[in-house]
Amino acid sequence: MSISTYGLQDIKKEIQHLPNEQVAELCLRLARYKKENKELLAYLLFEANNETAFIEKVKAEVGFMFSQLPSQSYNAAKSIRKILRLISKYVKFMGSKPAEIDLLINFCNNYLQYTDRKASYKPLRLILVRQVQKTATLIKKLHEDLQFDYVQDYNTLLDESEKKFSWFFKNDFLL
Structure with a gap:
């Protein structure tokens, strides 16, 4: 059994239906697994402005x-x-x-x-x-x-x- 991958549009639609707390949890979970994800998130939160x-x-x-x-x-x-x-x-x-x-x-x-x-x-x-x-x-x-x-x-x-x-x-x- 393999996990199917979804397109960016499908993921975007699904995220729009989630509450803010759950989106925050997903972001933190994603940041946990890869250093580059953590760096991107840090850039977007602290440096992008x-x-x-x-x-x-x-x-x-x-x-x-x-x-x-x-x-x-x-x-x-x-x-x-x-x-x-x-x-x-x-x-x-x-x-x-x-x-x-x-x-x-x-x-x-x-x-x-x-x-x-x-x-x-x-x-x-x-x-x-x-x-x-x-x-x-x-x-x-x-x-x-x-x-x-x-x-x-x-x-x-x-x-x-x-x-x-x-x-x-x-x-x-x-x-």
Whole structure:
């Protein structure tokens, strides 16, 4: 015997018929089983009302993690991937494209500041390339007014990257 899974719409309809106390019990029970569920619930309850402060906290945490980066390329790449997983988790919690762009640009700036310019380790280089490409794709999806705000930061990022790394060519990433 297996438990059948229901769609989100079915669950939503069923939750609407439950009293508030029972919904609270279900949320707490759900939070008990997975750390990520607990983190999401904590974000929604305590942090979601002030997204800019939360973004600044994430930026500070990312900056600290970058400052602790190991000097060996292989270990640095592993640590940077860990930072990216953390950013992805927080972006998923927020569900905001502008916040994601802001965090990715901050990530890339930290990458420029803390990684070794002589590093020829290809996986380490590809991390920056992928994040720049992802940022460009996200900017293109925004409304024109919002695009203008982020294009300047993005172009500055491209200029800095080309200055620091001989293998980075900004013409490949222009919007």
